[in-house]
Amino acid sequence: MKIVCVIPIYERQSVTLATLELFKKQTCPIHEIIVVGSTATDEMTASKAGVTFVYHANDPLSDKVQCGINAARKRAPDAVLTSGSDSWPTSTLCEVLTSYIEKGADLVGKIHSYSCKANPGEILEVLSHSYKFRKDPIGGGRMLSRKALDALNWKVYRSGLNKGLDSYSYQRLTQGIKNIKIVIADNHPEAFSMDIKSTNWRNITSFEVIKNSINDLCIETVDFPEKWLEEKYPGSLDLLKTIVPGVKIGAIN
Numbered sequence: 001m002k003i004v005c006v007i008p009i010y011e012r013q014s015v016t017l018a019t020l021e022l023f024k025k026q027t028c029p030i031h032e033i034i035v036v037g038s039t040a041t042d043e044m045t046a047s048k049a050g051v052t053f054v055y056h057a058n059d060p061l062s063d064k065v066q067c068g069i070n071a072a073r074k075r076a077p078d079a080v081l082t083s084g085s086d087s088w089p090t091s092t093l094c095e096v097l098t099s100y101i102e103k104g105a106d107l108v109g110k111i112h113s114y115s116c117k118a119n120p121g122e123i124l125e126v127l128s129h130s131y132k133f134r135k136d137p138i139g140g141g142r143m144l145s146r147k148a149l150d151a152l153n154w155k156v157y158r159s160g161l162n163k164g165l166d167s168y169s170y171q172r173l174t175q176g177i178k179n180i181k182i183v184i185a186d187n188h189p190e191a192f193s194m195d196i197k198s199t200n201w202r203n204i205t206s207f208e209v210i211k212n213s214i215n216d217l218c219i220e221t222v223d224f225p226e227k228w229l230e231e232k233y234p235g236s237l238d239l240l241k242t243i244v245p246g247v248k249i250g251a252i253n
Helices: 013-024 040-049 061-073 093-102 146-151 165-176 207-211 225-232 236-243
Strands: 003-008 032-037 052-055 079-082 087-089 107-109 112-117 125-131 142-145 182-184 193-197 217-221
Touching: 003 013, 003 061, 003 093, 013 032, 013 040, 013 087, 013 193, 013 236, 032 040, 032 061, 040 052, 052 061, 061 079, 061 165, 079 093, 079 146, 093 107, 093 142, 112 207, 125 207, 125 225, 142 146, 207 217, 225 236
Parallel strands: 003 032, 003 079, 032 052, 107 182, 112 193
Antiparallel strands: 079 142, 087 193, 107 142, 112 125, 125 217
């Protein structure tokens, strides 16, 4: 299948480059990665990563992501994968999502995901979390079929939104497509995305906010995060030391 990935970016070059490399190394190859940015740094990031750069103002976010969707449409893909610039996919995420698109799914994603805190001078911390009540898949790693996009005339987001994009697009899909087939692929624990949170860059939602969202999320702390990270993302500890100088990383045991 021909998969195009759309990722809005804004500054924070180090973590974005790491994210793009993980998408380039998926077991199911991505045909093209389109990043949507607005600064010289963003364009340089795309050039360094060898991906396609599309310009759009950073605000509002929904217009920015929709710009990427519009660009993807011109490539005539079988499906579009969207993600965030700090959302690290495991190597099989695209493969798992694509397998459901091939079986006729319109929207595939995960409700369960992870967040990693990597701050200078602080020890690593990883949280596992999933929605308690929401049914729509998270934005960091969701895939839409061409059939679903065609049904919406590729208009996934309403103009002017800076938050609530996931919920809005989910409602638009469920209301605009008859007999829509949605798959929550949480039965594949090896395939997921993890947001990298750090005081070194701007975070839309901070690690502490996520950690304290006990009314909305089922949250667990991952024991021995260094060992877990190396198992799920080989080489990630050395990478985190590079992009977050001073982060405290313990022994793997």
